[in-house]
Amino acid sequence: MIRAPIAALAPGVRALPSDVSHHLCRVLRLRIGDRFVAFDPEARVEADVTIDDVSGDAARVTVGALRPARVVAEAPVVFVYALAKGDKVDAVVRDATELGATRIIVARTSRSVVKAEGDRAAGKIDRWRRIAEQAARQCGRADPPAIEGILGWGAALEAAARESDARWCLWESATAPIGPALRDAVARAAPLAFAIGPEGGLTQAEVEEARVAGFAPASLGRFVLRTETVAAAILGAVLVLRSGDATS
Amino acid sequence: MIRAPIAALAPGVRALPSDVSHHLCRVLRLRIGDRFVAFDPEARVEADVTIDDVSGDAARVTVGALRPARVVAEAPVVFVYALAKGDKVDAVVRDATELGATRIIVARTSRSVVKAEGDRAAGKIDRWRRIAEQAARQCGRADPPAIEGILGWGAALEAAARESDARWCLWESATAPIGPALRDAVARAAPLAFAIGPEGGLTQAEVEEARVAGFAPASLGRFVLRTETVAAAILGAVLVLRSGDATS
Numbered sequence: 212m213i214r215a216p217i218a219a220l221a222p223g224v225r226a227l228p229s230d231v232s233h234h235l236c237r238v239l240r241l242r243i244g245d246r247f248v249a250f251d252p253e254a255r256v257e258a259d260v261t262i263d264d265v266s267g268d269a270a271r272v273t274v275g276a277l278r279p280a281r282v283v284a285e286a287p288v289v290f291v292y293a294l295a296k297g298d299k300v301d302a303v304v305r306d307a308t309e310l311g312a313t314r315i316i317v318a319r320t321s322r323s324v325v326k327a328e329g330d331r332a333a334g335k336i337d338r339w340r341r342i343a344e345q346a347a348r349q350c351g352r353a354d355p356p357a358i359e360g361i362l363g364w365g366a367a368l369e370a371a372a373r374e375s376d377a378r379w380c381l382w383e384s385a386t387a388p389i390g391p392a393l394r395d396a397v398a399r400a401a402p403l404a405f406a407i408g409p410e411g412g413l414t415q416a417e418v419e420e421a422r423v424a425g426f427a428p429a430s431l432g433r434f435v436l437r438t439e440t441v442a443a444a445i446l447g448a449v450l451v452l453r454s455g456d457a458t459s
Numbered sequence: 460m461i462r463a464p465i466a467a468l469a470p471g472v473r474a475l476p477s478d479v480s481h482h483l484c485r486v487l488r489l490r491i492g493d494r495f496v497a498f499d500p501e502a503r504v505e506a507d508v509t510i511d512d513v514s515g516d517a518a519r520v521t522v523g524a525l526r527p528a529r530v531v532a533e534a535p536v537v538f539v540y541a542l543a544k545g546d547k548v549d550a551v552v553r554d555a556t557e558l559g560a561t562r563i564i565v566a567r568t569s570r571s572v573v574k575a576e577g578d579r580a581a582g583k584i585d586r587w588r589r590i591a592e593q594a595a596r597q598c599g600r601a602d603p604p605a606i607e608g609i610l611g612w613g614a615a616l617e618a619a620a621r622e623s624d625a626r627w628c629l630w631e632s633a634t635a636p637i638g639p640a641l642r643d644a645v646a647r648a649a650p651l652a653f654a655i656g657p658e659g660g661l662t663q664a665e666v667e668e669a670r671v672a673g674f675a676p677a678s679l680g681r682f683v684l685r686t687e688t689v690a691a692a693i694l695g696a697v698l699v700l701r702s703g704d705a706t707s
Contacts, residue, residue: 213683214683238658238659239660240659282682306688306691309682309684309688310682310684310688311680311682349683349685350682350683350684350685351681351682351683352682388702388703389699389702389703390699390700390701390702390703391702391703393699394699394700410486411486411487411488412487430702431695431698431699431702432559432698432702433530433599434530434557434558434598434600435461435462435597435598435599436557436558436598437597437598440554440557440558440691443554443688443691443692443695444558444691444692444694444695444696444698444699445695445699446692446695447679447691447692447693447694447695447696448692448695448696448698448699448700450679450680450692450696451637451638451641451642451679451692451693451696451700452638452642452696452700453638454636454637454638454639454679454680455636455637455638455639
């Protein structure tokens, strides 16, 4: 069933917000009489909705009875992500939200290219929160991940460690493959945490700091991946490893 | 060990191409005396290289004896990807190259937004090949994936089916989770194929066409993922499922 976000969701007849209407009626091609599930990301409620009328990007709908929203991330996955240049964090927040991350902590490392402190840091965090909310809406997820930061590398690792039982620092020079340990951790339903360095790489000291915080240095294979590819790949792996066990 | 591409690689003293030099000496911060592995993507040979001198983006190196290049994709993974709008195919080609896809077949479906035929299609294929070569270089992979297309959906499925033993059509309305079957297929080292629809979705008839070609409709979970996220997630899963088995 298609899911779409509607703020201040309430039963009865109403007009859809134009962006939601565009997505449902233009992109997904729903027609009069079609049904979808609307959810309110703030209130965490949802309802069955029927499309009564469509005209351009305007649609009128009937919202049924509210019930608690059900589609949320299955289990904790915390992401420590080193501040990278350009819009890489944007892309990672979007991917990680779709792929079920429950918390993203943005960190500063010695090779992070971007400097962001004070007001500029707060502005960035706001931006990433909006991106996470939008991505959650688009993928039908009721619980966008918490976005925190911008913390120092050590503080970020510590915060992530407090709510995880199995932790890895994905590092291009690590020799241990992540596969066997990750498969074990998912099998025992451990809350997971991953730390990913910036594109300039982590320093040996930062990798050591991660190891001390319980993040085992691990490799995703012999190719050197961009940091944003690492994020999607590792979360995709978690999704597939959990798939069929958690839902069956 | 860091890997970098050098065309027409030969033993002896030479200047690095400026883009390679920039990547190694500026981004990765190699210094005089540091070593890396250079590979020639065309000739599939590689060599140990020592940096003799660095000045701005110019670097002089000594290339050691040539040997066959070793870092290639581990096993066949074919991707049928429906033509999507904007630069989504670019992103998928880049991600899929880093994550070990061996063949990418771009297909047309009835909801593909972009129309590309004749010269325009050939231009696009050329562009995607260049992106795959560049992504392979950057991730240290000696064998960029083959890029083919633009084929009809049925022809693309057929081409992919000929060289795979386990096949899925990732579809947001599928009820079967992909996890258990994919884990089994990787465990028996089956050549894999995945088909992914455009962002407007596959029609019921196209899903049925895929099923007939042996692509089981499967879901990556309850969130509706963007098509480019699906690609990275599923290949990341394959990488992790193979990790530790294939390399140990």
